[in-house]
Amino acid sequence: MRTVLAAPDKFRGSATAPEVAAAIAAAAGAAGWNSVQLPLADGGEGTLDAFGGANRTTTVPGPLGTPVDAPWRMGDDGVAVVESARASGLDLAGGAEGNDPVGATSRGTGELVAAALAEGARRVIVSLGGSATTDGGFDTVEVLEAHGPFDGRDGRPEMLVACDVRTTFSDAAIVFGPQKGASPEQVVELTGRLDRLASLYRQRYGIDLAEVPGSGAAGGLGGAFAALGARLVPGFGLVAEHTRLSEAVRSADAVVTGEGKLDAESFNGKVVGGVLDLARAHGVPVLVVAGAVEEHVAAPATAVSLLDSFGPEAAWGDPLGCIERATTRWLREEGARP
Template identity: 85%
Template sequence: MRDRVPEGLSMPTLLAVPDKFRGSATAPEVAAAIAAAAEAAGWSCVQLPLADGGEGTLDAFGGANWTTTVTGPLGTPVAAPWRMGDDGVAVVESARASGLDLAGGAAGNDPVGATSRGTGELVAAAIAEGAHRVIVSLGGSATTDGGFDTAEVLEAFAPFDGRDGRAEVLVACDVRTAFRDAAVVFGPQKGATPEQVVELTGRLDRLASLYRQRYGIDLAAVPGSGAAGGLGGAFAALGARLVPGFGLIAEHTGLAEAIAAADAVVTGEGRLDAESFNGKVVGGVLELAAQYDVPALVVAGDVDDGVAGRATAVSLLAEFGTAAAWADPLGCIERATTAWLRKEEARP
């Protein structure tokens, strides 16, 4: 293992590149636990928390350094954090402006009346502050308004193609849901009754027709346009590009270069299953680690039996028990990582 250490350095380097553990730990918190394990095992550590284009994208870019008050999902003002770097690239999470959590979860949400306007206002604020590129992550929204309220706010700034001094907008999304399917797929988790799902689907059909007439776009041909209750479709109508979230974040954070420079990699998420290898953080990290011949560990809250052989992985539930895994996931992550690093160090 130490043969991989650059000349002049005394410690091998671990790269911590986890996703969030939904409901129990953020990606930066998990990365910090991995870093603590590295220190305990005598390794140095580079922390690079990641996301796949949904919630947590802001953290992957370094966290918020701006806050703007915008219209929340239920119409009341919310202070929404966002980020802009010296390079003029802004990062906005729709969940921070129009998120289901801001509406009090499914029980407190108004699934028919919830508005995406705040997301549009957040993008407008970034452009007003000089952003030439805006990355918008979709996920965790309370809305199924087809992005109409966002389109209303942003129409004057469009098209978002980066030409003629206009801002370029890249929409990071981790689903390929069709526009008209947004209500069927996501409506129930936002509190919509079966009758409301039918109502919302009818509204999405009408909006698809409106967007076709106004902007000349057939959203049926745009994978991911149903993301965030159709917000992806509204951005596409305004000329933004919908792109796979993990690839976009990996490019902007220099993930491939970071993995190539590391002696070992630890990634992780709440549950490792087949979807983890379908455009998600863990699968993408493992693919790059294999490409650069860097040993990699996955720490996960739980590991599905069907994927157990696809990666070197530790299930916190199996290793430490249900009570410990839920009560102290970060401590369990640290212990699992330390044990693996010591095994790696002992390898010939």
């Protein structure tokens, strides 16, 4: 029997990457294929799932100070995975409408990292994305300053921060503030705060965050971690390395990937573009399933838009069913090839 690799990203607002991978696997069974499920992420929301899911929960302050039970992961190899959105996420604040963009705090993320260190983590992977905060990570620094630097030297813990943006520290409010509910006046206020913190971090830690791409991720939380000695790395590459994605693609007879919306950014350090590149490099046929495909995007010939193929009612009401049907159809055609 042929084997298909199910390597999708999440369908934001509709389905998690593990749910999509399971739907692809169900399609494989219906089409007479074996399957391997490998849910992926690009360093933002969903990264915890890509590393195997949570096996710990710690109660920490949410973005507005209300306690939240935040899941995270601790591996037998001493590698911990923390997803900042689970502690300091915009969804936890009730979206942009419910958020306090000036008062929102990243402290919960810092406390999750501290919990991982207390359990003996030697490497901590922190994913950024989906945050409610623009506090420049100062509240996280307050929690973790005594534990750093996180550079892995001389027996100290190492921290890798997965981020999928290149925004620098002082631009965080301008770029991301409005989507977190900040008014134009608040963007100005937050930018002033970030400038002051950049000066503080430069004096205290000797780092110029204007020279650090990605330091503006999660409202400056990326820069705060960089000040504490962490390395900021492209999220998809980190996930791909951990999951041995290249080996999995090479071993498959076909690959199915996908995400909620296929657009130009899908090919800029994101899951779909990365999987496509690997599949092409290894000569493995690949299907891309997306909730929608943006007009004028140079999508691969095998890309399927659920919205166009099944209509808005089915695409939004039963995305997993649509994914399964589209994948089954393609695998049957692929399986019929000599």
